[in-house]
Amino acid sequence: MPPSAEEAAQALREIANIKARAAGFQDYRAESDQLLLWGVAHVIGFMLSGLFPALILLIWVVVVPISMGAGMLLARRAGAEIPGIGWRYLILIGAIFVFTILIHIVMWPLASEQGAMVAPLFVSALYVMRGVQLRPRYLFIGCWLVMLLMLGFLFFKPVFWWWMAVVYGGSFIAFGCWLRRL
Amino acid sequence: METPNEIIHQPIRLKIMAALNTLATGQWLEFVSLKSIVDTTDGNLGAHLSTLESAEYVLIKKDFAGKKPRTRVCLSPRGREAFAGYVAALHAILALETLGPDVSSTHATPNNNR
Numbered sequence: 417m418p419p420s421a422e423e424a425a426q427a428l429r430e431i432a433n434i435k436a437r438a439a440g441f442q443d444y445r446a447e448s449d450q451l452l453l454w455g456v457a458h459v460i461g462f463m464l465s466g467l468f469p470a471l472i473l474l475i476w477v478v479v480v481p482i483s484m485g486a487g488m489l490l491a492r493r494a495g496a497e498i499p500g501i502g503w504r505y506l507i508l509i510g511a512i513f514v515f516t517i518l519i520h521i522v523m524w525p526l527a528s529e530q531g532a533m534v535a536p537l538f539v540s541a542l543y544v545m546r547g548v549q550l551r552p553r554y555l556f557i558g559c560w561l562v563m564l565l566m567l568g569f570l571f572f573k574p575v576f577w578w579w580m581a582v583v584y585g586g587s588f589i590a591f592g593c594w595l596r597r598l
Numbered sequence: 599m600e601t602p603n604e605i606i607h608q609p610i611r612l613k614i615m616a617a618l619n620t621l622a623t624g625q626w627l628e629f630v631s632l633k634s635i636v637d638t639t640d641g642n643l644g645a646h647l648s649t650l651e652s653a654e655y656v657l658i659k660k661d662f663a664g665k666k667p668r669t670r671v672c673l674s675p676r677g678r679e680a681f682a683g684y685v686a687a688l689h690a691i692l693a694l695e696t697l698g699p700d701v702s703s704t705h706a707t708p709n710n711n712r
Contacts (some may be wrong), residue, residue, distance in 0.1 A: 418602065418687075419602060419607070419688075419691065419692060420691075421692055421695035422609065423696075424602075424688040424689075424691040424692050424695075425692060427602075427607070427612060427688055428685070428688050428692070430609070430612060430616070431612065431616040431685065434616040434620075434635065434636070435616060435619075435620055436637050437635050438616075438617045438618075438620040438621075439620065441631065441634065443622075445631075454609075513703050514682055565637050567668055597634075
């Protein structure tokens with residue numbers, strides 16, 4: 417006996433739910449690779465910044481493009497069916513990079529610690545926005561990062577670079593592992 | 599009226615088919631990931647996957663990722679076709695309902711006297 421209209425509607429709703437859940441799963445998976453990559457990049461970058469403060473610009477000019485290249489490869493692997501995914505990724509990360517440079521120009525002179533807060537705060541805000549519009553875990557990640565960043569900047573200045581390496585970079589790695597679990 | 603596919607018309611198997619249908623053709627999904635999406639137990643998922651495999655709706659591949667055993671699942675072309683037909687049948691049921699009970703009963707019991 418064929419199902420009633422109500423049962424048919426229920427089955428279609430179930431299909432839509434699973435579709436959204438599967439899309440979320442794939443999105444979180446792709447994001448987790450990026451979080452792990454950028455987590456490691458931040459740990460290395462901030463540790464080197466703490467060890468060699470005179471070379472901060474050089475350190476990040478090397479760390480960011482290498483991470484961007486690796487990130488583009490990961491994005492291509494995760495979204496092979498999305499046309500131009502590699503270029504979109506480069507434009508997104510490039511926009512954050514350019515935004516950070518422009519803020520430095522507008523607000524100059526900035527202390528190294530102030531400058532180091534620009535990109536992380538911007539990235540955290542992006543996560544909050546994505547979380548509000550798309551998936552709740554991103555909202556939590558954004559809020560958590562903002563809270564830790566401000567805590568480090570206001571109360572842990574003497575160990576600022578180590579705080580950023582362990583807490584900010586470490587949070588990326590921890591969230592990367594978290595997103596692998598649905 | 600067309601009866602939706604009985605193999606797919608079971609809540610867990612419907613979820614499995616819907617999840618696998620979101621993947622591109624030839625893309626495999628790990629058993630553990632599918633279990634998270636469908637939200638069921640290992641045993642339950644395994645049993646329903648066997649039913650779908652017997653119907654040739656899914657392909658199951660067992661291999662090793664390093665030293666860890668890994669099971670992956672993929673929707674077969676036949677499964678994709680069957681799922682599309684199932685969804686079309688559900689839409690047809692809803693469409694008939696929207697048109698009204700008269701049309702619905704006409705489709706259910708065709709009038710042979712005309």
